[in-house]
Amino acid sequence: MRISSFFAKIMFALNMIFFLILLLACIVPYTASASLAFVSLAVPVLVFVNMLFFLYWLFKFNIRMLLSLSVLIYGYFALDTFVVFNSIEEVEDTSNTLSIMSFNSLGFRGKEDEWKSTAGDTIVKFIQRENPDIVCFQEFDYRKIRSHFFEEYPYKYVDFNFDVDEDKVIQAIYSKHKIINKEIIEFPESSNSAVYADVIVQKDTIRVYNLHLESLNIRPSSIKRERSDKLFVRLRNSFSKQQQQSTIVRSLINKSPYPIIVCGDFNNTQFSNSYFTIKGSLNDTFLKKGNGYGKTINFWKFPFRIDFILVDPVYEVLSHHNYEINLSDHEPIMATIKIGNE
Template identity: 45%
Template sequence: MNKSTSIFDRVVFAVNLLIAILLLFVGVLSFVPFQIIPILSVLSLFVPFLFILNILFVAYWLIKRKRKFLLSFFALVLGYLIFGRFYGVGNEADVSHPRPSDLKVMTFNAWGFNKNGWIKESDVGDKIIAFIKDEDPDILCFQEYDRNRYRQLQQYPYRSETPYGAHRTTQAIFSKYPIIGKGSLDLPGTINNIIYVDIAFGKDTLRIYNTHLQSFSIIPSTESFADGEKSERTFKRLTSTFKKQLEQAKIFRDHIENSPYTNIVCGDFNNTQFSNIYKIIKGDRLDTFLEKGNGFGRTYDLFKFPIRIDYILADPEFEVLSHQNFNERLSDHFPVMATLRLDSHQ
């Protein structure tokens, strides 16, 4: 081995060590219910990239036939144990024998039904309505909803929306089952909101939460991070958003811990499964993607990389029969649907 090759491998290993440590460090942070150093919370958005980089380092050292591959290999193993998988393979839907009591639940950040014309196509709002009618979920949770659209969703006799005058982005829950109770968690210092309804589901009462946590309000672009002044503003906004999300997640946790019913949590968390925000909200509930999802489970594109920030979580009393991520580009988010079966309806 010549001297230049030796120096290059040392540099590669130094970078390798940093990337492996970052992956494990973010894993530890995801269990901490507070922010140690706010800027470090931003790293949870880039966990998939850290996994990919560690895979590349394993491949590099294996090609070089050096045991240094063990560093990233063990980082990947520990990362998987901490975070779980972020790519689903071979999860087959178990809906071969559907029952009338199976519950189809959809969540979708509809981006105001494109009423501001962000998508340069005609009739996007009507296309969303047509999509909903085709998929026909029993429970439908919208974030960033257009209040006028209920007239086109007459198949749902029951609905609840963010209260008028709340000065919030509008959430809505549509249901084919009677709504017997409802409420709103008016999160402080934000336009974001969480609403919930209690529905009569046979002999049971279920509580459905529709969550929309603090938005980043950043258009993903390399310019946001490459330009010095813009990147500084971007990181400040990111850390401020994480702080606000953490506060909102704790408010939600305190509320759901006092729920007297079996719960389903839907919505746009504006954060990944690698964050402490996700872990606080999830608790011991089932993530329908982790149970039955395939692929990346993309619900949003970050720098054209698929990430998952929209979720359906269900209490352990449910069995997850199916999970589906859709590719319809009718918003900046992609819709998600799951089919659930309650133990008491087996």
């Protein structure tokens, strides 16, 4: 009995720890504390562990099951879900639709960064095959600007100049529809940036944002060699910059005279402050029409969803697709929305 009682106390203590951490994660999106941002990365694991504790106490008919159950319910309403199951419907009538793809293409060089990589040509063929109306590239290859690639996209905006810092992360928007205005949004003390283009689609003018928030610059091999305190400070600074950059983007979104579409690599999950700041009342196309976990990148073999397409609620989301083409460290995503009135 003593052994059983001791084991129950240990289990309850562990339950309390994971309960409190998940509760803290529910607060992270609503606070500007960069030091707490780490917790949001672990939300799926925290949910899974709390579900196990809930089931453990449930099978024992112990009232302690309410502890994890309560934080799971609260987390669902505070953070939304990270696994969705929507019916897959083919978009048959494309006369009043717009398809948008977002892809961090890693400079078209292939995720292994090999000089002989053929990833660039394969990416071009992939875009041609999927044929989206608008493509937003993060980490674009500037050599594609003046090439014969993407001739089916007569309008484009690439934020590249040959006299600018070579370390700058290049963003690009390619469109089949006319671009009437375009601008770059420089982020302070960062090689990252955002761009937007005002695109005319039928009778609508839509402002399309393409952004790449501050990178965490984490590589599994470097973590083992870096002191934990220095790693913490570096990551905290990255999270802080993401929050600053997301505030800049949100302020511009609020001033937009047109409906909004946001594409980008947020370098953080949907449980982060930066995601919540930018999303606001916009619809996440994955949550509306996606399926499964929605992974867009693997880190240490752990799946994360850090690439997003967010659309103005005036437009109906018809479909969302996550690809697995293994041509970059990120995977592309594409959504189709309904444009115009009945």
